[in-house]
Amino acid sequence: MAEPTRMFTDRYGLKDSHTLAVAEQAGAYAQARRVMTTMTPDAIKAEVKAANIRGRGGAGFPAGMKWGFLPPKSEKPVYLVINADEGEPGTFKDRTIMELDPHRLLEGCMMAMFAIGAHVTYIYVRCELVTSIKRLEQGIRDLRAKGYLGARPFGVNHPLEIHVHPGAGAYICGEETALLNSLEGMRGEPRLKPPFPAVAGAFGMPTIVNNVETIASVPDILKMGGAAWSNLSRLPNDGGTRLYGLSGHVKKPGIWEAPVGLTLREMIYDFGGGPLDEKRPIKGVIPGGSSTPILRPSDVVNAPDDKHPMFKWHGKSHLDVPMGVDTMRGLGTMLGTNCATVLDSSVNMVEAARNLMRFYHHESCGQCTPCREGTGWLAEVCDRLCEGKGTVADVDLLVDISNNMMGNTICALADGTAMPMLAFVRKYREEFLDAAKNGVRGRLDAAVAASLTGASGLSGRTL
Amino acid sequence: MTFTLTPEREKQADDLLGRYPTKRAACIPLLHLCQEQNGWVSDEVIEYVANRLSLPTSQVKGVVTFYTMFHQKPVAPNVVWVCRTLMCEVRGAKVIQEHLEKKFGCHVGETSQDGKFTLLKAECLAACGQAPMLQLNGEFHENLTTDAVDKVIDAAAAETPAQAVTKAVSGHG
Numbered sequence: 121m122a123e124p125t126r127m128f129t130d131r132y133g134l135k136d137s138h139t140l141a142v143a144e145q146a147g148a149y150a151q152a153r154r155v156m157t158t159m160t161p162d163a164i165k166a167e168v169k170a171a172n173i174r175g176r177g178g179a180g181f182p183a184g185m186k187w188g189f190l191p192p193k194s195e196k197p198v199y200l201v202i203n204a205d206e207g208e209p210g211t212f213k214d215r216t217i218m219e220l221d222p223h224r225l226l227e228g229c230m231m232a233m234f235a236i237g238a239h240v241t242y243i244y245v246r247c248e249l250v251t252s253i254k255r256l257e258q259g260i261r262d263l264r265a266k267g268y269l270g271a272r273p274f275g276v277n278h279p280l281e282i283h284v285h286p287g288a289g290a291y292i293c294g295e296e297t298a299l300l301n302s303l304e305g306m307r308g309e310p311r312l313k314p315p316f317p318a319v320a321g322a323f324g325m326p327t328i329v330n331n332v333e334t335i336a337s338v339p340d341i342l343k344m345g346g347a348a349w350s351n352l353s354r355l356p357n358d359g360g361t362r363l364y365g366l367s368g369h370v371k372k373p374g375i376w377e378a379p380v381g382l383t384l385r386e387m388i389y390d391f392g393g394g395p396l397d398e399k400r401p402i403k404g405v406i407p408g409g410s411s412t413p414i415l416r417p418s419d420v421v422n423a424p425d426d427k428h429p430m431f432k433w434h435g436k437s438h439l440d441v442p443m444g445v446d447t448m449r450g451l452g453t454m455l456g457t458n459c460a461t462v463l464d465s466s467v468n469m470v471e472a473a474r475n476l477m478r479f480y481h482h483e484s485c486g487q488c489t490p491c492r493e494g495t496g497w498l499a500e501v502c503d504r505l506c507e508g509k510g511t512v513a514d515v516d517l518l519v520d521i522s523n524n525m526m527g528n529t530i531c532a533l534a535d536g537t538a539m540p541m542l543a544f545v546r547k548y549r550e551e552f553l554d555a556a557k558n559g560v561r562g563r564l565d566a567a568v569a570a571s572l573t574g575a576s577g578l579s580g581r582t583l
Numbered sequence: 584m585t586f587t588l589t590p591e592r593e594k595q596a597d598d599l600l601g602r603y604p605t606k607r608a609a610c611i612p613l614l615h616l617c618q619e620q621n622g623w624v625s626d627e628v629i630e631y632v633a634n635r636l637s638l639p640t641s642q643v644k645g646v647v648t649f650y651t652m653f654h655q656k657p658v659a660p661n662v663v664w665v666c667r668t669l670m671c672e673v674r675g676a677k678v679i680q681e682h683l684e685k686k687f688g689c690h691v692g693e694t695s696q697d698g699k700f701t702l703l704k705a706e707c708l709a710a711c712g713q714a715p716m717l718q719l720n721g722e723f724h725e726n727l728t729t730d731a732v733d734k735v736i737d738a739a740a741a742e743t744p745a746q747a748v749t750k751a752v753s754g755h756g
C-alpha cells in the first residue's frame with residue numbers, strides 16, 4: 121500500500137506553519153543561507169539540472185533546462201516570475217503551499233534568484249486566493265524586517281526583493297505570456313512565441329516563469345543534492361516527490377505528497393479511500409486538470425514491442441501506469457498538474473463535457489478565431505446534445521471543430537480544449553450518440569444531491 | 584463626482600507604484616485598491632486610475648472589462664461566488680446554487696431581495712478537493728451542505744448594517 125511522503129509537506133501539520141518563526145524553527149532558510157554563502161550560482165543551477173525536476177505547472181518542461189535558456193551575462197535585469205494563478209479545473213495544490221508553507225516558496229524564490237542572477241521576483245497570485253496573498257505578503261514583510269530580503273541577504277552582496285502581484289480573475293493569465301502582459305498592467309492576452317520569456321519576458325527583460333511548486337521544491341533539491349532528490353522518483357528523467365491532488369467521486373478527496381510515479385490506482389485507493397460508493401464503479405479519470413484527456417480504467421496499454429517506451433506496462437490498465445510527464449504522454453493524455461478527478465458511473469460524459477466546454481468558452485481570450493469560435497461552438501453543440509435538440513451529425517461535428525482548433529492558435533488553451541473534447545467523444549461515443557437521440561436526463565450531481573440537503577454532507581478531507 | 588482614495592490608501596498606492604519599473608504595471612493592484620474602497624469600478628474610478636498612472640482611460644477600461652473580478656456595476660455589501668466547474672458540480676454545486684437562489688429570492692448574477700447579497704457563479708477556485716464550495720467576501724467555505732450554507736449566510740446577514748443595504752439598493756436603481 122502506497123504511503124504519502126512527508127518531506128516537501130513536512131511543515132503542513134505544524135501549528136501556525138505559515139509564520140516565519142515556526143517555519144524557520146522547522147528548517148526554513150537554512151538552505152538559502154548555506155547556498156548563498158557557500159555556493160556559486162552555477163553550482164546551484166547544476167544541482168537543479170541534476171534533480172530532473174519537471175515543471176509543476178502543467179507542461180512538464182525540465183526546470184534546469186529552462187534556466188539554461190537565459191542569455192549568459194545579461195546586461196539587462198533578469199526577473200523571476202512565479203506562476204501562482206492556479207486556475208486549471210481540478211487543481212488545488214499550489215494554494216496549499218501558499219497557505220500552509222509560504223516560506224518554502226519564498227525561500228525557493230531567494231535561492232532561484234541568486235542562481236539565475238535576478239534581484240526581483242513577482243509572485244502572480246490569482247486574487248481570489250485571499251489567504252495565500254495575505255500570508256505571502258506577511259512573510260515578505262517579516263523577511264525584510266529580518267534582513268533576509270533587501271540589500272545584503274545573509275551578508276551576501278546580492279540584493280533580493282519579492283513582490284506579490286494579484287490577478288483579477290482570468291484563467292488565461294495562467295498561460296505564461298498572458299501572465300506577463302497582466303503583470304505589466306495590460307489585458308491578459310497571450311503573446312506570440314518566440315521570443316520566449318527567457319529572452320524577452322517581463323518588461324521586455326529576460327525572465328524565468330516557474331510554477332509555485334517547482335520553485336518551492338528548490339530548497340529540498342539543494343538540501344539533498346540534485347541527484348539524490350531525483351532518485352526519490354520511481355521514474356527516470358522526472359525527479360523527486362510532488363503533490364498529488366484528488367477530487368470527484370472518491371471517499372477522501374485531498375492533497376498528498378508522494379514520489380513521482382505513483383499510479384492513479386494507488387492514489388485513488390490508497391490515499392483517496394476508493395470510489396465514493398462501491399456500487400458505482402469508476403467510469404473515467406481526468407489525470408491532471410481539465411485540459412488533460414480522460415482515461416478509462418478498462419483501457420489497457422498496447423505496446424507489445426519491447427523497444428516501445430510503454431512496453432513495461434503492456435497489458436496493464438491505464439490506472440496502473442506510473443504518473444509521469446512522459447508516461448502519461450504515452451497514454452495519449454498529459455500529466456498536467458498531477459491533480460486527478462474521478463468520475464463514477466453516475467456521470468453522463470456529455471454533460472461533463474458540456475460543463476468543461478462552457479468553462480473554456482468563458483475563458484478564451486478571443487484573440488484567435490479558431491479558439492474564440494471553436495470553444496463557443498463546442499459549448500453550443502454540447503448544450504444542444506444535452507437538451508435533446510442534437511443530431512447524430514453533431515457528434516462528428518464536435519470532432520471536426522476540435523480538429524480545426526488544434527495547432528492553429530497563439531497559445532495552448534485551444535489545444536487544451538480540443539484534446540479533452542476529442543477524448544470524451546472517442547471514449548464515450550455511445551453516450552454521445554444516445555444523447556443525440558434522447559438528450560440527457562438527470563444531473564451530474566445525481567450521486568450526491570440527497571446527501572447535501574441538511575447537515576450530513578460528504579466526507580470532505582481538509583488539510 | 585471625482586473619485587479619490589483615502590489618505591491611507593493613497594500611501595498604499597505610492598507603495599504599489601514603487602514595486603514596478605513602469606507605472607502601468609500598477610494598474611491591476613491599484614484597481615483592486617479602489618474597488619476595495621468604492622465597492623465597484625465606476626467610470627470615476629477608471630478616470631482616477633488613468634490619471635494616477637498617466638494612461639488613456641480607454642486602456643484602463645480595456646483592462647477592467649477583461650477581468651471578471653472587477654465589478655462594473657454596484658454590488659451588494661456581501662458578494663457570494665459559487666463554483667460551478669465540473670469537480671464542484673459532480674459533488675453538488677448546483678444543489679448549493681439552487682439553495683442560495685431560493686434563499687435570496689434571486690437568480691445567479693443578481694442581488695438578493697433584501698439587498699444584502701450579490702450571487703455570482705465562479706469558475707474553479709482551487710478548492711476542488713473540498714467541493715462543493717463558495718466564497719463569501721473573499722473567504723472560502725468548503726465541503727458545504729445546505730445547513731452549512733445557511734449558517735454562513737445568516738451570520739453575514741446579521742452583521743450587515745441596514746444602512747449599507749439601502750445604499751447598495753439605491754445604487755442599483
Ligand SMILES: Cc1cc2nc3c(=O)[nH]c(=O)nc-3n(C[C@H](O)[C@H](O)[C@H](O)COP(=O)(O)O)c2cc1C
Nearest residue numbers: 175176177203205206207294295296330331334532
Ligand atoms: C491556458 C493555460 C493556463 C495555464 N495555467 C497555469 C497555471 O494556473 N499555473 C501554472 O503554473 N501554469 C499554468 N500554465 C502553464 C504555464 O504557461 C507555464 O508553462 C508554467 O507556468 C511554467 O512553469 P513550470 O515550468 O514550473 O511548470 C498554463 C498554460 C496554459 C496554456
Ligand code: SF4
Nearest residue numbers: 485487488491529531
Ligand atoms: S488560443 Fe485562445 S486563449 Fe490562447 S491566445 Fe488564442 S484565443 Fe486566446
Ligand code: FES
Nearest residue numbers: 666671707708710
Ligand atoms: S471545480 Fe470548484 S473549486 Fe475547482
